[in-house]
Amino acid sequence: MELEEARLKFIEAWGRLGSEWGINRTMAQVHALLLISPEALTTEDVMEQLSISRGNANMNLRDLIGWGLIEKQHRPGERKEYFFADKDTWNIARQVAKERKKRELDPVIKLLNELSEIKGDDKSKEAKVFKTTVKDINKLAKNVNKTLETMLKAEESWFWGSMFKLLK
Amino acid sequence: MELEEARLKFIEAWGRLGSEWGINRTMAQVHALLLISPEALTTEDVMEQLSISRGNANMNLRDLIGWGLIEKQHRPGERKEYFFADKDTWNIARQVAKERKKRELDPVIKLLNELSEIKGDDKSKEAKVFKTTVKDINKLAKNVNKTLETMLKAEESWFWGSMFKLLK
DNA sequence: TTGTTGATTCAGTAATATTTGAAAGATCAG
DNA sequence: CTGATCTTTCAAATATTACTGAATCAACAA
Numbered sequence: 235m236e237l238e239e240a241r242l243k244f245i246e247a248w249g250r251l252g253s254e255w256g257i258n259r260t261m262a263q264v265h266a267l268l269l270i271s272p273e274a275l276t277t278e279d280v281m282e283q284l285s286i287s288r289g290n291a292n293m294n295l296r297d298l299i300g301w302g303l304i305e306k307q308h309r310p311g312e313r314k315e316y317f318f319a320d321k322d323t324w325n326i327a328r329q330v331a332k333e334r335k336k337r338e339l340d341p342v343i344k345l346l347n348e349l350s351e352i353k354g355d356d357k358s359k360e361a362k363v364f365k366t367t368v369k370d371i372n373k374l375a376k377n378v379n380k381t382l383e384t385m386l387k388a389e390e391s392w393f394w395g396s397m398f399k400l401l402k
Numbered sequence: 403m404e405l406e407e408a409r410l411k412f413i414e415a416w417g418r419l420g421s422e423w424g425i426n427r428t429m430a431q432v433h434a435l436l437l438i439s440p441e442a443l444t445t446e447d448v449m450e451q452l453s454i455s456r457g458n459a460n461m462n463l464r465d466l467i468g469w470g471l472i473e474k475q476h477r478p479g480e481r482k483e484y485f486f487a488d489k490d491t492w493n494i495a496r497q498v499a500k501e502r503k504k505r506e507l508d509p510v511i512k513l514l515n516e517l518s519e520i521k522g523d524d525k526s527k528e529a530k531v532f533k534t535t536v537k538d539i540n541k542l543a544k545n546v547n548k549t550l551e552t553m554l555k556a557e558e559s560w561f562w563g564s565m566f567k568l569l570k
Numbered sequence: 571t572t573g574t575t576g577a578t579t580c581a582g583t584a585a586t587a588t589t590t591g592a593a594a595g596a597t598c599a600g
Numbered sequence: 601c602t603g604a605t606c607t608t609t610c611a612a613a614t615a616t617t618a619c620t621g622a623a624t625c626a627a628c629a630a
Contacts, residue, residue: 237529240520244536247513254506256424258618269535272527277577287620292578313576313627321535323542338422345415352408359440361405367437367489368412374491377562384568394545400552400564426588445607455590460608481598481606 241270245284260286261294265303265319274307274316302329324390335382343379346372409438413452428454429462433471433487442475442484470497492558503550511547514540 235243245266252262263284268275275283280291295317298304303326307316320326349368355361385393403411413434420430431452436443443451448459463485466472471494475484488494517536523529553561 235516235520237520237523237526237532240517240536241532243513244517244532247510251506251510254424256422260618270528270532272531288577289579289621290619293619296578313574315577321531321538323538327542338419342415342419345411348403349408349412352403352405355405358405360438363440363489364405364409364412364438368408370489370491374495377565381565384565396568397545397549397552428588456607457591457609458589461589464608481604483607 244270258294258297260284260290261297264291264294265298268298268304268317268319269321271318274318276314276316280317301333328386331382332386335379335386339375339379339382343372343375346375412438426462426465428452428458429465432459432462433466436466436472436485436487437489439486442486444482444484448485469501496554499550500554503547503554507543507547507550511540511543514543 245263248266248269249259249263252265253259264280267280267283277288277291277295280286280295281288284291295304298317298319299306304317304319307318309316320329346368350365350372352361352365352368354365356365413431416434416437417427417431420433421427432448435448435451445456445459445463448454448463449456452459463472466485466487467474472485472487475486477484488497514536518533518540520529520533520536522533524533
């Protein structure tokens, strides 16, 4: 397989994976492109290489910055902005975990806590099942939460090392 | 908060969470409904309670069966089919992990392995960065994979117990 | 101040994903 | 076989999400 073909496949696969996980396909593709680019790229580079419009490129680049996955680079004497991606996969994983936790898990846990406090007419089967289900999911969510917090603070090698002690 | 309000909020939240994670909103809502229903429900029950069409209800119920999250129940003497959800949150988590691994992670790992074999013109910076990036992501993906495999085989209490030893 | 370059915004458009509902298919009792 | 009941399918309609491109804004040099 040639490099060019491989690059395209990688970008496409990253985009598909992103959209399967609720992340804008193009944003994931822009990220993929920057991940495999040795040098920082301009908005125009991104537009050309992915055949997308200026507005689209601009928006997704800024979203990626919001996710903490890429950064702007200013070059002395130049007006153009350059963008480059952190290529450390452990950082990427942690960053995505951190953002999704904040945007999605935390709000759900908040709601589940509220729903746990529903007033307890436990004579009805409905109420009983509801409370049990909410309580169980809440417990699971909190366990996931703690695990993520551990991961967010951890060094990669320590984290996987610990994980694989579990394997044996 | 009243039970009825709480039920609606739960269903809505589950649906939203689903769609944020690339799962059809309605499918997640049907799942939520069955999770908090003490008795198995018919297609008609689901249609009514979620105000969706017969076709929609039917498709999502079958998809949920495909995900291993709900089951059909046949009642002697009755033609109608009843559906009920496994309410064990650990089973649910494992089932979802298992399916997504199969549908998404496994194919990605397969591709990454192929992309790793690209022929090695390491003089170009492009090729060098590409290979390094693919290799690193591949490593991460395989670690995630192993972790999931451990989880899939594990008992809930053992799994979280082990996880929290890491916390300390 | 004006012209140039580049970034940003957003209304309109396009692409995707989901839902509907009616028709067709199954299953069964009589 | 026929009618009744329930399930499944799928083309068309609808809803949601993403993208484009031209206008606007911002920064700077001359």
